[in-house]
Amino acid sequence: MTTWIISDLHLSAQRPAVTQAFLHWLKAEVAHAEALYILGDFFEVWVGDDVLKDPRQGAEFLPVVQALRQLSDSGVKLYFMHGNRDFLIGDDFANASGLQLLADPTLIKMGNKRILLSHGDALCTDDTAYQQFRSQVRSPQWQHAFLAQPLAERIVFAEQARSQSAQNKVMQSIDIMDVNQSAVEQLLNEFEYPEVLLHGHTHRPGIHTILFDGHKCERWVLGDWHDTAVVCRMDDDRIELVTLQLNP
Numbered sequence: 001m002t003t004w005i006i007s008d009l010h011l012s013a014q015r016p017a018v019t020q021a022f023l024h025w026l027k028a029e030v031a032h033a034e035a036l037y038i039l040g041d042f043f044e045v046w047v048g049d050d051v052l053k054d055p056r057q058g059a060e061f062l063p064v065v066q067a068l069r070q071l072s073d074s075g076v077k078l079y080f081m082h083g084n085r086d087f088l089i090g091d092d093f094a095n096a097s098g099l100q101l102l103a104d105p106t107l108i109k110m111g112n113k114r115i116l117l118s119h120g121d122a123l124c125t126d127d128t129a130y131q132q133f134r135s136q137v138r139s140p141q142w143q144h145a146f147l148a149q150p151l152a153e154r155i156v157f158a159e160q161a162r163s164q165s166a167q168n169k170v171m172q173s174i175d176i177m178d179v180n181q182s183a184v185e186q187l188l189n190e191f192e193y194p195e196v197l198l199h200g201h202t203h204r205p206g207i208h209t210i211l212f213d214g215h216k217c218e219r220w221v222l223g224d225w226h227d228t229a230v231v232c233r234m235d236d237d238r239i240e241l242v243t244l245q246l247n248p
């Protein structure tokens with residue numbers, strides 16, 4: 001049976017074609033699979049699960065929640081790990097969609113292979129401004145205070161954060177926004193050298209071999225969803241990156 005791993009869909013009302021392609025792919029492929037892992041940045045932004053109860057804001061997300069729920073009810077196992085855009089996904093979203101939230105990182109086993117899953121942002125340790133922002137917004141105190149704000153205000157904060165982030169990225173070097181090799185090696189060491197570390201976030205799909213401490217590991221990077229998407233397909237021990245054509 002097949003397991004799919006995806007990340008960085010950045011679903012939003014501004015890009016309905018990606019949502020349509022995703023819903024189509026769920027029916028065509030994932031309906032026959034054993035499991036689907038979503039490794040974060042599933043949504044462009046997520047300002048709190050109460051968005052689902054808002055008649056105007058919620059409409060955008062309900063078809064996705066319903067499609068996931070249908071899969072989960074039919075027996076497909078669904079897992080979700082937070083990204084830097086949707087770290088506020090909580091139990092209400094998970095329960096409505098029938099998926100299980102995963103910690104970042106999480107180690108899974110497929111056949112004989114150990115595969116370490118992560119969103120990938122925590123590995124970009126050269127990006128100190130981002131890491132500072134990350135530790136602030138991942139703290140329960142900050143999240144509690146943020147979620148206590150009215151929904152409309154949270155949407156405005158998110159828009160401001162997005163535009164500040166976009167400005168920062170123009171100034172920032174490409175290398176700083178990639179994973180740091182020592183952070184990768186430290187993580188692999190901590191998890192006793194899994195065969196594969198699989199992550200998204202950087203939107204730079206590919207496979208990198210890492211030789212260190214007398215071990216050989218691979219770092220597999222998923223791609224984001226636009227006209228195409230690079231996802232991972234696993235069938236027991238066989239693991240491959242697959243490019244989906246989203247606009248045939």
Ligand code: LP5
Pocket residue numbers: 045046047084085086087088121124127129130133137157158160161162164165166168169172177
């Ligand atoms: O997302 P991406 O790929 O463009 O860039 C990321 C890093 N930026 C972020 C910030 C998010 O894009 C913001 C949207 C999240 C919405 C979540 C819900 C609401 C939270 C509201 C918070 C107030 O993750 C970017 C990295 C890049 O990846 C590559 O790794 O470089 O990091 C930065 O740009 C660092 C900045 O310091 C981020 C700070 C932006 C927020 C500033 C707060 C402004 C709020 C105004 C309130 C008065």
Ligand code: MN
Pocket residue numbers: 041083084085119121200201202
């Ligand atoms: Mn990301």
